[in-house]
Amino acid sequence: MRGLTDGDDSPSRGSLQAVITAAAVLAALALLVSACATGGTGTRDEGPARADSVAGAAASPSPSPVRTMQTVDPVRLVKEDPLVSDAVKKSLRPCVGDDYPVDVSYGDLTDGSVDDVVINVLTCGDAVGVGSYVYRADGDRYQNVFQSEESPVYAEIDRGALMVTKQVYKNGDAVANPSGENVITYVWKAGRFVQDSFHHTDYGTTVDTDPTKVPAPAPADN
Known part of the structure; x- marks a missing residue:
């Protein structure tokens, strides 16, 4: 009987241990395969992380x-502009030394790159x-896109x-004292300047142009 209970080399006991060992190996392999299928983190890599990264890329502003x-x-x-009148070209001479009577300003009027x-x-x-002129860059040249030579005139941005x-002058007005002024605003549309608004101002006494109003009679002399 002693040999039956302490006999470790019996065939039945060795077979049982072999079965247990094989089952443990299979369980370990199954766990390893499951981990690999989930990316090694135990959870699936779902879409939200990708959506955040795509949204971040789309939000980058373009320069x-x-x-x-x-x-x-x-x-x-x-002087080299063929559209400028000969009268203006002749008047364009230095006042003192090399100082010419011209005012120049730069700005965006025609939506160009320059x-x-x-x-x-x-x-x-x-x-x-x-004379007032507007020049627009056209490659390495400048094109005359607006001019007014109805003196006195002044253009600005x-x-x-x-x-x-x-300036508006009446008979007898001195050059330094015009009677009023017209202000005309132009905007760039479809490759040219078009009038956008017009405003007239009379200097001094305001003139009422309503024909229904009759001025009061002057007082009689005694």
Whole structure:
């Protein structure tokens, strides 16, 4: 009987241990395969993480276009422009030394990649505007896209629009004392300047243009 209970080399006991060992190996293999199938983290890699990364990439702003300013020689530009009248070209002479009577400003008027150039040609004595011009960059050249030679005139850039001021004179008005002014605003549309607004101002006494109003009679002399 002693041999039956302490006999470790019996065939039945060895077979049982072999079965237990094989089952443990299979369980370990199954656990390893399950971990590999889930990416080694025990949980599946779902879509939210990918969605966040895509949203972050889409939110990156695109760079805005960069405008450039190129300075010009205004005197040369006006004198070489075939659209400028001979009268304005002849009047464009130095006042003192090499000081020409021109005002130049740069800004965005025509939505180009290079700033537009506004040039006013003035008289030497009283700085009255004899011509106003707008030039737009066209490659390595500048194109005349607006001009006004109805003196006195002055053009300037006003919040992206072209504002042209023309003095109004009546008979007997001195050059330094006009009776009023017209202010015309132009905007760039479809490749050209079009009038956007018009405003007239009378200096001094306000004139009532309502035809239904009759002025009061003057007092009688005693």
